[in-house]
Amino acid sequence: MTSLYFDIREDQWPLVYDDKYNVSVMGLEKFHVFDAKKWRNIIQHLQDANLITKECLVQPLEAKKQDLLVVHTKKYLRSLKWSTKVAIIAEVPVVACLPNILVQYAYLKPMRLQTGGSILAGKLALERGWAINVGGGFHHCSSDRGGGFCPYADITLLVRFLVDYQLIQNAMIVDLDAHQGNGYQRDFLGVPEVYIMDMYNRNIYPRDKQAKQAIRRKVELDSRVEDSEYLTKLRKNLIAALNDFKPDILVYNAGTDILDSDPLGHLKISEDGIIKRDEFVFEQCKQNNIPIVMLTSGGYLRKTAKIIADSIINLERKGLIKGGKMTEINE
Secondary structure, three states: OOOOOOOOOOOOOOEEOOHHHOOOOOOHHHHOOOOOOHHHHHHHHHHHOOOOOHHHOEOOOOOOHHHHOOOOOHHHHHHOOOHHHHHHHHOOHHHHHOOHHHHHHHHHHHHHHHHHHHHHHHHHHHHHOEEEEOOOOOOOOEOOEOEOOEOOOHHHHHHHHHHHOOOOOOEEEEEOOOOOOHHHHHHOOOOOOEEEEEEEEOOOOOOOHHHHOOOOEEEEEOOOOEHHHHHHHHHHHHHHHHHHOOOOOEEEEOOOOOEOOOOOOOOEEOHHHHHHHHHHHHHHHHHOOOOEEEEOOOOOOOOHHHHHHHHHHHHHHOOOOOOOOHHHHHO
16 A cells, blocks of 8 residues: 555544645745745635634645656656756746756655645545545646646546555546646546546647547637636536546546636636636535545636635535534534
8 A cells, every 4th residue: 555545533624735835946936927835825714714723634745756656657757857847847947047956855845745645635535525635736747748837647646546546446537727637638548437527728728639539528618708608618517527427536626727817727717706616516526426536726826825715615614525523623
């Protein structure tokens, strides 16, 4: 059994997070459009709302080389020892000038920890009915290539670990990030046991035609789509997908880059629209008795952390997620 899988206490929530998720490269992260402290800010908002305490959280272990090799090629992992290669993936050109030992520690190590978090969250979802990795969702990375701020194929790894340990036979990936999830799509091309539904802006990165062949339910959106059209298409297509295929687990890539004014998503979904989106996905899983694991994925505005936290609070209020023995802790 992998060390990435372990049992959690009854009073803990299947909410996976470590403060080391957050990226800091001598302040250079400020030059990137991504909020490198997004994950910490989500947790802070949840604590400020008195939904959780630090003791509720599950701290994952870092995915090591032998874990990554379950999916990644040796050649790809070796390539990450070159700062130039990592700079292209992270989309921060100045990283190419840094010693690789610093790049490993400040950027790749947090990403490996988030990857370990996604893998663990898959197991916890089966045990508790739901799990959220407050990180992960690196949907542009496949076994042999990274890109779009995604250095490790955590979604592919999450599914492969569950299959390899005979915990599931099949899975559904529902990707609602604004971008096409071309990484895991390349990995699962020609794999009928993995059903992919992807709803994304057709006009933006990565426009990967080969990867699109893996999508079983493709919902291509135009730029500037608003709540009404978005939620109507989501409801229709997710219900149809779940009629087509009965998964042992649903992997939900819940990117918030669909938010109006996001610099990369180019859609016009409101904060309330995102909360309603997440609620509908969790509702469908509960109705169909399907374990769900949520990954936070893309979202490039400083305010997305609060929206994600508000959405998690809403899921708890609606009875769609339930923690451990929180009432006893609060009392």
